[in-house]
Amino acid sequence: MPVTAQVAKKWELFRGLYESLVIKHIVDINQAGKRMELMFARQEIETPSGLMATSVTASIFKGSGFRASLPKLYTSPSETIFCPDPNQSLYCQLLFGLIQREEVVMIGSFFASTVLRAIKFLENHWQELCYDIKTGRLSHQITDSRCRNAASLVMKPNPEQADLIENICNCKSWDGIIRKLWPKARYIAGICTGVMRQYTAELEFYSGGLPLVSSLYASSEAFCGINIEPLCKPSDVSYTFLPNMAYFEFLPVKNERDESIEMKSNNEDTELVDLVNVKPDQCYELVVTNSTGLYRYKVGDVLMVSGFHNNAPQFQFVERKSVVLSVDMEKTSETDLFKAVTEAKALLDPLGFILTEYTSYADTSSVPGHYVLFWELKEKEDKHCKELDPKIMVECCFRMEESLHYTYKIYRKRNIIAALEIRVVKQGSFEALMEYCVSKGTSLSQYKKPSCIKSEEALKILDSRVIGKYFSPKSPL
Numbered sequence: 001m002p003v004t005a006q007v008a009k010k011w012e013l014f015r016g017l018y019e020s021l022v023i024k025h026i027v028d029i030n031q032a033g034k035r036m037e038l039m040f041a042r043q044e045i046e047t048p049s050g051l052m053a054t055s056v057t058a059s060i061f062k063g064s065g066f067r068a069s070l071p072k073l074y075t076s077p078s079e080t081i082f083c084p085d086p087n088q089s090l091y092c093q094l095l096f097g098l099i100q101r102e103e104v105v106m107i108g109s110f111f112a113s114t115v116l117r118a119i120k121f122l123e124n125h126w127q128e129l130c131y132d133i134k135t136g137r138l139s140h141q142i143t144d145s146r147c148r149n150a151a152s153l154v155m156k157p158n159p160e161q162a163d164l165i166e167n168i169c170n171c172k173s174w175d176g177i178i179r180k181l182w183p184k185a186r187y188i189a190g191i192c193t194g195v196m197r198q199y200t201a202e203l204e205f206y207s208g209g210l211p212l213v214s215s216l217y218a219s220s221e222a223f224c225g226i227n228i229e230p231l232c233k234p235s236d237v238s239y240t241f242l243p244n245m246a247y248f249e250f251l252p253v254k255n256e257r258d259e260s261i262e263m264k265s266n267n268e269d270t271e272l273v274d275l276v277n278v279k280p281d282q283c284y285e286l287v288v289t290n291s292t293g294l295y296r297y298k299v300g301d302v303l304m305v306s307g308f309h310n311n312a313p314q315f316q317f318v319e320r321k322s323v324v325l326s327v328d329m330e331k332t333s334e335t336d337l338f339k340a341v342t343e344a345k346a347l348l349d350p351l352g353f354i355l356t357e358y359t360s361y362a363d364t365s366s367v368p369g370h371y372v373l374f375w376e377l378k379e380k381e382d383k384h385c386k387e388l389d390p391k392i393m394v395e396c397c398f399r400m401e402e403s404l405h406y407t408y409k410i411y412r413k414r415n416i417i418a419a420l421e422i423r424v425v426k427q428g429s430f431e432a433l434m435e436y437c438v439s440k441g442t443s444l445s446q447y448k449k450p451s452c453i454k455s456e457e458a459l460k461i462l463d464s465r466v467i468g469k470y471f472s473p474k475s476p477l
Contacts, residue, residue: 038118109189112199119206192212200212248275250285285298404476424470
């Protein structure tokens with residue numbers, strides 16, 4: 001989609017609106033200190049017409065207004081944001097954030113998953129980062145010349161700071177580590193709705209009580225809405241739509257069984273609903289017409305009207321319409337899956353394990369087919385001495401099946417669907433999946449782990465790292 005001057009102006013207006021709410025409810029982020037915002041700009045490619053193309057976030061980062069604000073408002077210099085190697089970029093951005101830890105008032109990224117990935121990266125590299133801070137020299141593993149030049153301008157030996165950070169990181173549990181490392185931080189920023197909901201529990205573990213703020217709802221197609229109550233719980237977030245950002249219309253969807261959402265009609269003549277005519281508690285698929293050429297474009301997001309601010313409708317994100325598991329005639333949505341996983345993972349809490357990542361796929365290689373869930377688990381305290389209880393994992397499988405919709409359970413009873421399977425993968429498996437996707441051109445800033453695996457290559461990556469397989473012992477009906 002073309003990036004025009006009008007789009008740039010809308011972004012500045014949009015950003016000013018959601019930041020004003022943060023200033024009102026939390027802290028004046030433009031005056032109180034710096035933002036440790038993790039940002040990654042995908043490299044540009046040249047189109048056959050000679051125009052350059054890049055991700056939406058990268059085009060924002062290239063804007064003159066944003067670049068001018070970097071030194072004053074952000075811990076990361078532009079050289080680290082535009083580094084083509086995402087791991088070198090993340091290492092350097094964490095390093096600059098730690099060096100300026102006493103100035104940081106916000107930690108964040110566009111998605112909550114990126115913040116979580118940064119903390120996991122820090123768990124694996126904190127000793128090396130501390131050594132860099134102690135000696136005032138950047139690790140030899142950072143080979144990007146622009147990152148090295150940027151580091152040379154600010155790094156100097158600081159053994160006291162390094163020892164302090166080392167003492168914080170060298171503890172048996174990283175519960176509350178974000179607040180310990182950045183003591184003046186007031187909140188964690190990142191979209192926590194939709195598929196990002198699964199990361200909130202683990203982020204809360206690391207946050208030390210800092211609020212998780214999901215400020216905005218935007219897509220490549222349009223800037224859509226803002227969260228006017230930024231301190232609400234992630235599960236309660238609603239976005240107030242801004243009618244001057246694009247022309248928004250809505251395709252009604254309805255519940256045809258249980259709580260799974262299906263299209264009311266796929267007919268092209270289905271009547272669209274204007275923004276002013278949406279109904280409370282009704283679900284819709286978002287349709288966008290924008291100023292850069294999209295006409296009645298189906299974004300693919302299903303939203304529910306949760307209320308109104310004055311006359312402006314507010315929406316909760318429900319799910320991506322296209323994400324479904326299906327073995328036969330049943331359809332299991334992203335929301336169905338999330339609810340079932342949430343019920344099942346509660347069995348792990350007393351054992352001291354956290355579910356850090358999951359995804360799924362429908363295995364139809366045998367008859368009957370069955371649902372497969374990939375789970376990556378982690379101990380709350382990094383002792384690496386606990387073993388998974390197979391009985392509990394089998395119970396997790398059954399709990400998931402009990403929590404799925406009625407159609408699934410009927411099909412299980414009739415043996416149209418075989419027993420649900422959970423495959424536990426070793427730590428770092430989803431990191432490998434993300435690195436594969438980034439290597440294929442996905443922007444790290446915009447990477448969203450798939451709820452359902454479609455790619456054979458992605459499936460091989462996870463299957464090669466499986467350390468345990470568990471099946472539901474019986475039908476849920």
